[in-house]
Structure formats: structure tokens, C-alpha cells
Amino acid sequence: MLAQVHTVALEGVVARPVEVEVDMNRGLPVVNVVGLPDGAVREAKDRVRAALANSGFVLPPRRITINLAPADLPKEGSGYDLPIAAALLVAMEVVSQDALDRRLLLGELALDGRLKPVPGCLPAALRGRDQAMDELIVPPDNSAEAALVPGMAILAPRTLIDLVQHLTGAVPLTPVATTSWQQWLGQEDRSSPDLAHVKGQEYAKRALEIVAAGGHNLLMSGPPGSGKTLLSRCLPNILPELSLEEALEVTAIYSVAGKLSGEQPVIGVRPFRAPHHTASQVALIGGGSLPRPGEVSLSHRGVLFLDELPEFGRSVLEVLREPMESGTVTISRAARSACFPAQFQLVAACNPCPCGHLGDPCHACQCTTLQVERYRSRLSGPLLDRIDLHVEVPPVPVEQLVAMPSGESSAVVRQRVIQARQRQQRRHGGNRLNAHLSGDELARHTRIDHAGESLLLLASRRMGFSARTYHRILKVARTLADLAGAESIAVEHLAEAIQYRVNRQFMVE
Numbered sequence: 001m002l003a004q005v006h007t008v009a010l011e012g013v014v015a016r017p018v019e020v021e022v023d024m025n026r027g028l029p030v031v032n033v034v035g036l037p038d039g040a041v042r043e044a045k046d047r048v049r050a051a052l053a054n055s056g057f058v059l060p061p062r063r064i065t066i067n068l069a070p071a072d073l074p075k076e077g078s079g080y081d082l083p084i085a086a087a088l089l090v091a092m093e094v095v096s097q098d099a100l101d102r103r104l105l106l107g108e109l110a111l112d113g114r115l116k117p118v119p120g121c122l123p124a125a126l127r128g129r130d131q132a133m134d135e136l137i138v139p140p141d142n143s144a145e146a147a148l149v150p151g152m153a154i155l156a157p158r159t160l161i162d163l164v165q166h167l168t169g170a171v172p173l174t175p176v177a178t179t180s181w182q183q184w185l186g187q188e189d190r191s192s193p194d195l196a197h198v199k200g201q202e203y204a205k206r207a208l209e210i211v212a213a214g215g216h217n218l219l220m221s222g223p224p225g226s227g228k229t230l231l232s233r234c235l236p237n238i239l240p241e242l243s244l245e246e247a248l249e250v251t252a253i254y255s256v257a258g259k260l261s262g263e264q265p266v267i268g269v270r271p272f273r274a275p276h277h278t279a280s281q282v283a284l285i286g287g288g289s290l291p292r293p294g295e296v297s298l299s300h301r302g303v304l305f306l307d308e309l310p311e312f313g314r315s316v317l318e319v320l321r322e323p324m325e326s327g328t329v330t331i332s333r334a335a336r337s338a339c340f341p342a343q344f345q346l347v348a349a350c351n352p353c354p355c356g357h358l359g360d361p362c363h364a365c366q367c368t369t370l371q372v373e374r375y376r377s378r379l380s381g382p383l384l385d386r387i388d389l390h391v392e393v394p395p396v397p398v399e400q401l402v403a404m405p406s407g408e409s410s411a412v413v414r415q416r417v418i419q420a421r422q423r424q425q426r427r428h429g430g431n432r433l434n435a436h437l438s439g440d441e442l443a444r445h446t447r448i449d450h451a452g453e454s455l456l457l458l459a460s461r462r463m464g465f466s467a468r469t470y471h472r473i474l475k476v477a478r479t480l481a482d483l484a485g486a487e488s489i490a491v492e493h494l495a496e497a498i499q500y501r502v503n504r505q506f507m508v509e
């Protein structure tokens, strides 16, 4: 073996160490890539050959073997171009092996030798730090995200020639300045409207506050123009700011998705993702030959907003069930499976019927009973069962819209949400919210007074709640008690929580 260069392979949001080894022998001039390469890695040899030639380094007419080790780790994407080129340069004795012993390399090469951005440079930087590397060498467009990780020099050569000059010591590059998290955290989400602009709709606003406080899911149903989309967009601004730890998790997902840039190297505000109803299963859940996070992971620690819920494909919606329960999504592939975090809050909106006016006092509904039934049957019971709060959003008449004063601002509501979340954190430890509690944790943390217990038993018997529904009602009641600053769950909290399950058009049981 003539050369060995360190790089990484992505497995979910984690970067695993990979070694690129190059061997050259006498024999027919041919380049072989071994070690489970996918199509893109095989293409890499053509790109690397062209990039080297256009930078003035012609491969010798030898039998060249490039091995990506360990062989059992799937390797995808174009990020191996740069480490392969560096290993070939060592084999060609342009740079010394010593120069690459304590450096980690990652990047795609254009045919002219420029470095092009690749996904996953933030996880790569975390890996490099753990391996105590001296330097991480990445494309310029990825340098800001890599420079979030302190303790290692980040170098961003523009071209292969820049890299060679750096490695030989002819023209050393200056390390990129560390990116600070602080300037990106705690900024207000300007795309999110303020709750004060929403007139009336006190019932839906109350539901939004509960959802924000306890991490619950919400379904709003109402006629067109009643303000469902507007209300949903208010949610990010009543949620507490991302903590540093949460921002790191979210930013790593966006890094792997290839969605960070020099201008936006950090995701410092809670994500609000609103995929269109034509979105595919892969777009929503993640996957593909190069497994990339889907919308459920891109909305990790934030909001996944599905507008016009029944318009989404039924099979697309069914795959939401697993991440909604577990907070993670597992994408199984031939040899291994990748796991991405997906702790999102689902907010969904829909009309009560295809024309949208069923139950609207101002407009007559045009739909037949069959049409209404068909529309509603697009949402399965198990999915609806996972949505803790169902609220109706009636239209606000225009005269009232004009006359009504502005309500509470998002900042005021957020203060109450923060206090309710602090109570939960003190009780549960960590940053687990009521919506995330398991059955036995719930039993440990929820004390119900006598009157509350009788009400819950009565309601369960009358409405035939499933065990899941029963637990979800308890979780919402726990959040209501937290918002009220109460130690134990009282009858009024349970009564309100039950009402969000039964006072709705899309019946579950």
C-alpha cells in the first residue's frame, strides 16, 4: 500500500471513520475502486482523474487500486473525490504520507479541480475532533458549518492546487475563523406572524398554547379562509428558543441534508416545515439511494405543518405513525439501516368536507354525504388517534374582524409556555415534555384528584376510549395543569382535555 488518507462515511447523522488506501502496480493501466462503492463513488474515479489532469498531475500508466475501508460500511456520495485525489497524490509522490496522517479530508471535485460542497461536514468535524485530528479539510462552502466545532483547524482550499501547496508547505492556508453559535441562536423567526394579528379564535389560540407547552400534536378543521394556516404559522414564535444542544442536533440534520451554506451555517430557530400535499413518502420520511433526512427530520425540535391534510396520499400519511410515536425514523436499506432524529410537533389543517363549508353558517355545503365520507376516510384512525388536540376553527365574520381589538402578543404567550415547560423539566429531568412520556412515566408523574378520576372513568366508559386515547388525554391534562401551575391534575383539566378529543368532526373511535 502506497497511501492512506482519512475521511468519513455518513450513517444517519453520525460520521464514521473511513480510510482511503491506494496501491499502484505494474500491469494494465486501469483504476479499480473497491470497498462497497455505490455508483457515485465509481464515477469519482473519472472526476478525480480529470481534476488531477487539469491541475497538472497525470496519473501514471499503472494498475491502480483504490480501497475504501472498512468494506462493510456503505459509502455514498461525491465526498470521497478529495480524499481519493489526495491518496493518489501521495502514491504519485507529489505529497508525503506524513502530511496526511493527522488530517481528515472531505469534498467533491469539479473537473477543473475546484472543490464543491458536500453534505455532512458538521458531523465530519465532530468525528475529526473525537479522533484528535489536527486539521479538517473541506470545500469553502462547507467551512462555516465545520468551523462550529472548536478544537481543530478547519482549512478550506479553493482548488486541488491550493491543497497541494498547503500539504507540501509551499503556501500554507490560513485556518477558517471559528463560527460562533451565539449570533444564530435566539433570533426571532421573522417569517412567523404574531399571535396579536389573529382576531378572535380564542379556542384555537388556547389549543396552540397547550400544544406549545406540552409538545402535543394538533389538528384544525374549518372552512376556507377561517385562519387555520395563519394560526399554524404563529406557533414557532410562541415556542421557546432552541437551546445550544438542540441547535446542534438540528444543524447536524441540515448538514447531512446538504441544506447549510456559508451564509446560513447554523439552524438557530425552530424549524417550521410545510411540505406540499404532493410530497412523496421519501420526501416526508427520508431515504433514497443516498439516505437523506426527510421533512419529519428537517422539522426535528420544531413544527411539521401539513396543510390540507386529507389531500396527502394515504400511504404517505401512514408512514408518519412510527416517527410520531418514537421521535426517530429508521430508514432500512439493503445492508444496514440509518436512523435520523424526528422529534417534531405535527400541526395539521383540513376542511370539514371537500367544498369546505360543512357546518359553516354563512355558506351552504355543496357536497353529498358520500363525498364527505370519502374525504374523511382518507385520514386513518391510527393517525388521528396520535393527534392529541382536535379543534374546529369557525370563520370570524368580517365585521367582527374589523371591530375586534388585537389579542395577546406571541411574546406574552411564550412566557407562559416557557414556565409550563420548566415545570415539566423539573419533574421529568432532561428536556422531555408531557407528550413524550411513556405509559409508566405518565403513571409516575400524574396525580389525579378524586373527582378527576371519576370523570375520566365515566368518559372512557361512555366513549369507549382506547388505551392510547386514555393516555393522550392524561398527557394533555398534565400540560393544562402545568400551564395553571398546579401540582396534581384536577377535574377541570381533564374536562378540557377530553373536550379536545371528542368535540370534533373527524371522529376516531
Ligand SMILES: Nc1ncnc2c1ncn2[C@@H]1O[C@H](COP(=O)(O)OP(=O)(O)OP(=O)(O)O)[C@@H](O)[C@H]1O
Pocket (backbone or CB within 6 Å): 197, 198, 199, 200, 201, 222, 223, 224, 225, 226, 227, 228, 229, 230, 231, 349, 350, 351, 356, 396, 401
Ligand atoms: N381571525 C383572523 N384574524 C385576522 N386575520 C384573519 C383571521 N382569519 C383569517 N384572516 C385573514 O385571512 C387570510 C386567510 O386565512 P388562512 O389562509 O389562514 O385561511 P385557512 O383557514 O388556512 O383557509 P384554507 O382552508 O383555504 O386553507 C389570512 O391570511 C388573514 O389575512
Ligand SMILES: [Mg+2]
Pocket (backbone or CB within 6 Å): 228, 229, 230, 307, 349
Ligand atoms: Mg390554509
